[in-house]
Amino acid sequence: MKTLALFGSTGSIGKQTLEVLRAFPGEFEVVGLTALTNAELLAEQAASLHVQTFLAPTPEQIDALIDRADYVINAVPGFDGLAISLAAVNAGKILLSANKESLAIAGRFLRELAQKTGAEIRPLDSEASAIWQLLTEHEEISSVTLTCSGGPFRGLTTAELASVTIEQALAHPTWKMGPKVSIDSATLINKILEVYEVHNLFDIPLKDIHITIHPQSLVHSMVHTKTGATKMHITQNDMRLFISYALHYPEQPDCPWPIERHRRSEMDFTPPDSKTFRSLQWFELHKGNPNFPIILNALNDLAVARFLRGEISFLGIYDFIEKGLERYLWETPPSSLEEMLRFHGKIQAGFRTPIM
Numbered sequence: 001m002k003t004l005a006l007f008g009s010t011g012s013i014g015k016q017t018l019e020v021l022r023a024f025p026g027e028f029e030v031v032g033l034t035a036l037t038n039a040e041l042l043a044e045q046a047a048s049l050h051v052q053t054f055l056a057p058t059p060e061q062i063d064a065l066i067d068r069a070d071y072v073i074n075a076v077p078g079f080d081g082l083a084i085s086l087a088a089v090n091a092g093k094i095l096l097s098a099n100k101e102s103l104a105i106a107g108r109f110l111r112e113l114a115q116k117t118g119a120e121i122r123p124l125d126s127e128a129s130a131i132w133q134l135l136t137e138h139e140e141i142s143s144v145t146l147t148c149s150g151g152p153f154r155g156l157t158t159a160e161l162a163s164v165t166i167e168q169a170l171a172h173p174t175w176k177m178g179p180k181v182s183i184d185s186a187t188l189i190n191k192i193l194e195v196y197e198v199h200n201l202f203d204i205p206l207k208d209i210h211i212t213i214h215p216q217s218l219v220h221s222m223v224h225t226k227t228g229a230t231k232m233h234i235t236q237n238d239m240r241l242f243i244s245y246a247l248h249y250p251e252q253p254d255c256p257w258p259i260e261r262h263r264r265s266e267m268d269f270t271p272p273d274s275k276t277f278r279s280l281q282w283f284e285l286h287k288g289n290p291n292f293p294i295i296l297n298a299l300n301d302l303a304v305a306r307f308l309r310g311e312i313s314f315l316g317i318y319d320f321i322e323k324g325l326e327r328y329l330w331e332t333p334p335s336s337l338e339e340m341l342r343f344h345g346k347i348q349a350g351f352r353t354p355i356m
């Protein structure tokens with residue numbers, strides 16, 4: 001039986017991963033689970049699986065757990081997820097990463113390392129997984145489009161965004177997710193991270209990755225071929241389908257969950273509103289600068305945490321990042337993983353105190 005370590009088992013992706021494993025009994029043996037603070041749920045999960053658990057695991061504990069696993073699932077949000085991706089790739093394991101942040105800022109370095117260690121990196125994020133599933137070896141592509149629900153504030157003006165609450169920002173219209181990714185979806189910074197994730201994983205030039213607003217979240221990505229065709233990946237918005245795909249790749253079992261094949265649904269595709277969601281303006285301005293995703297991610301981690309603690313407003317997230325962005329854009333870009341880690345640390349150290 002294949003062995004599996006699940007980092008972030010008490011979260012949205014973690015819990016859905018356990019559901020997928022239950023749907024395929026006897027295929028995977030879980031060797032360990034981790035969480036940050038939710039000791040109660042972690043103990044409950046461990047009791048039913050009879051496995052080792054770690055709360056806020058140390059680097060040594062992460063390594064020890066990964067050592068015992070063939071498959072490593074990274075369902076930890078934010079920059080902290082990079083330590084898990086890095087340890088898994090270093091150890092030559094099959095990494096299934098829902099953590100898009102590590103793939104967005106260090107995907108290329110992780111892939112280079114994987115070539116040396118024999119590790120494999122598989123995305124769990126629906127958009128990146130959809131691109132993975134749509135790409136074929138025999139077909140040349142001209143570009144790809146990532147779909148975006150638009151988040152809970154689609155259609156609002158900047159003036160209306162000024163007074164939105166934390167609860168409203170957390171209430172994603174089509175996906176039920178953890179707090180960090182929910183806020184990133186509301187600011188659309190999530191989509192920018194996904195563009196870099198896809199760029200790094202599949203070597204698609206940034207100029208060929210487009211974003212479209214698709215409120216129904218049924219199409220997860222599109223691939224435009226050189227012959228003028230567009231291929232779409234369409235499924236119900238259920239992360240278990242993407243988790244199961246990555247776990248079973250390349251041979252796929254029949255889907256164990258009911259699929260609504262005849263659901264009536266409109267499908268809209270419209271350009272994003274970059275005037276209101278100004279993260280998209282920064283992206284257009286700076287996307288070719290390799291420092292941009294690293295700075296954006298480092299500042300965004302801090303800004304989202306502040307917003308969730310009630311220290312800044314929703315628009316304050318944009319203000320916070322905007323004020324910090326320019327400071328590091330023109331530094332020499334990191335040329336190794338170690339330099340990237342140092343760069344991230346330097347940015348965050350410079351902004352731990354409020355920016356005036």
Ligand SMILES: NC(=O)c1ccc[n+]([C@@H]2O[C@H](COP(=O)([O-])OP(=O)(O)OC[C@H]3O[C@@H](n4cnc5c(N)ncnc54)[C@H](OP(=O)(O)O)[C@@H]3O)[C@@H](O)[C@H]2O)c1
Nearest residue numbers: 008010011012013035036037038077080098099177178181
């Ligand atoms: N949820 C989705 O549908 C979805 C879809 C695509 C991609 N993703 C990506 O998947 C990742 C996880 O998202 P999620 O929605 O599952 O998050 P979540 O619900 O907040 O769960 C996060 C999990 O990681 C643990 N954790 C949080 N911070 C940690 C840290 N600093 N160190 C170690 N463990 C930590 C949490 O433990 P506690 O419970 O103890 O806090 C929890 O088990 C994110 O990168 C997100 O962008 C999520």
